[in-house]
Amino acid sequence: MEHQDDFMAGHTADRRDTNGAFHHTPVMAAEVLDALRGIPAGIVIDATLGGGGHSDLLLEELDHIEIVGFDQDGDAIAAARKRLQPYGTRSVALHRRFDELPEVAAERSIASISGFLFDLGVSSPQLDRAERGFSYSQDGQLDMRMDRSRPRDASNIVNESSESSLRDILREYGDERHAGRIARAIVEARPIHGSAELAQLVYDAVPAATRAGRHPARRTFQALRIAVNDEISVLRSGLDGALDLLDSGGRGVVISYHSGEDRVVKAAFSPLVDDKRDTTPDVVEPPQADYVLLWRGSRRPGDDEIERNPRARSARMRGIERSVAA
Numbered sequence: 001m002e003h004q005d006d007f008m009a010g011h012t013a014d015r016r017d018t019n020g021a022f023h024h025t026p027v028m029a030a031e032v033l034d035a036l037r038g039i040p041a042g043i044v045i046d047a048t049l050g051g052g053g054h055s056d057l058l059l060e061e062l063d064h065i066e067i068v069g070f071d072q073d074g075d076a077i078a079a080a081r082k083r084l085q086p087y088g089t090r091s092v093a094l095h096r097r098f099d100e101l102p103e104v105a106a107e108r109s110i111a112s113i114s115g116f117l118f119d120l121g122v123s124s125p126q127l128d129r130a131e132r133g134f135s136y137s138q139d140g141q142l143d144m145r146m147d148r149s150r151p152r153d154a155s156n157i158v159n160e161s162s163e164s165s166l167r168d169i170l171r172e173y174g175d176e177r178h179a180g181r182i183a184r185a186i187v188e189a190r191p192i193h194g195s196a197e198l199a200q201l202v203y204d205a206v207p208a209a210t211r212a213g214r215h216p217a218r219r220t221f222q223a224l225r226i227a228v229n230d231e232i233s234v235l236r237s238g239l240d241g242a243l244d245l246l247d248s249g250g251r252g253v254v255i256s257y258h259s260g261e262d263r264v265v266k267a268a269f270s271p272l273v274d275d276k277r278d279t280t281p282d283v284v285e286p287p288q289a290d291y292v293l294l295w296r297g298s299r300r301p302g303d304d305e306i307e308r309n310p311r312a313r314s315a316r317m318r319g320i321e322r323s324v325a326a
């Protein structure tokens with residue numbers, strides 16, 4: 001998530017934003033609904049339930065669907081269950097990682113799905129609660145695990161990784177230009193105990209001229225979060241699992257928040273929509289691709305949404321449909 005500080009400012013009093021203590025504004029909600037409106041009756045996978053904001057909207061507006069939701073964060077699952085309770089058996093919230101979809105489908109005898117939604121990144125409560133360690137603007141333990149039963153947290157990575165692997169993490173997952181300097185400063189200062197200490201260390205490590213504007217630790221925190229939760233590698237397998245299960249006429253939507261995620265989504269969709277048209281002259285009815293993109297490239301939120309919820313600013317949404325069998 002590129003815009004953590006904006007994200008935290010992005011809460012509104014809208015009915016869909018509030019769920020007891022769990023406040024999260026669903027991003028590009030109208031666009032998600034539009035994209036999934038025409039899908040066949042059946043199951044929609046919400047791979048990233050969070051507080052259940054998108055699922056609430058989909059269940060309310062689309063009578064012909066049921067939701068099977070995933071989240072690896074126990075707090076999110078508790079909040080989503082509460083929010084989706086009015087829909088009774090039309091929704092189920094599972095404390096599982098989304099790359100476990102094939103196993104879950106087998107366990108629940110799900111042969112195909114009508115749609116899927118991946119709304120990547122972190123939820124507002126994950127950032128807001130200092131003890132979760134996701135935020136550079138509050139002091140907490142260096143945790144950053146979405147699933148708190150995982151053995152390795154941010155403290156393990158910061159305090160135990162080699163300088164070169166820290167540098168690679170910061171470059172690859174944070175697009176951090178000063179990855180080398182920051183990695184060196186971390187190694188020299190270890191052990192590092194909390195998020196405020198790390199944020200200050202990054203601030204001191206980068207060239208003074210780059211400290212103006214947004215906090216220089218933003219990219220470091222994003223990179224560590226992605227590494228702790230193994231976000232990039234599970235994304236590809238999660239998407240492949242959902243695409244495999246998609247029914248004819250079914251649609252999938254993915255909202256990503258930084259270029260590394262968006263690259264994975266594009267790489268998962270592109271080979272499927274490659275036109276398999278046979279151009280030999282004697283082929284009269286050329287075979288079509290199995291999937292089609294719902295629109296070219298990615299969609300971005302409108303200015304009015306970004307104004308209401310600045311966290312939406314970095315969102316990029318891609319959509320795909322499984323072609324209806326001839």
Ligand SMILES: C[S@@+](CC[C@H](N)C(=O)[O-])C[C@H]1O[C@@H](n2cnc3c(N)ncnc32)[C@H](O)[C@@H]1O
Pocket residue numbers: 024025026027047048049050051052053054055070071072073076096097098099119120121122123146234
């Ligand atoms: C941006 S929030 C989703 C918000 C949700 N769409 C809503 O409207 O409330 C992203 C959620 O995805 C969850 N998440 C991230 N990676 C996951 C994974 N691999 N498996 C399951 N959940 C994941 C996070 O724990 C977080 O709750």
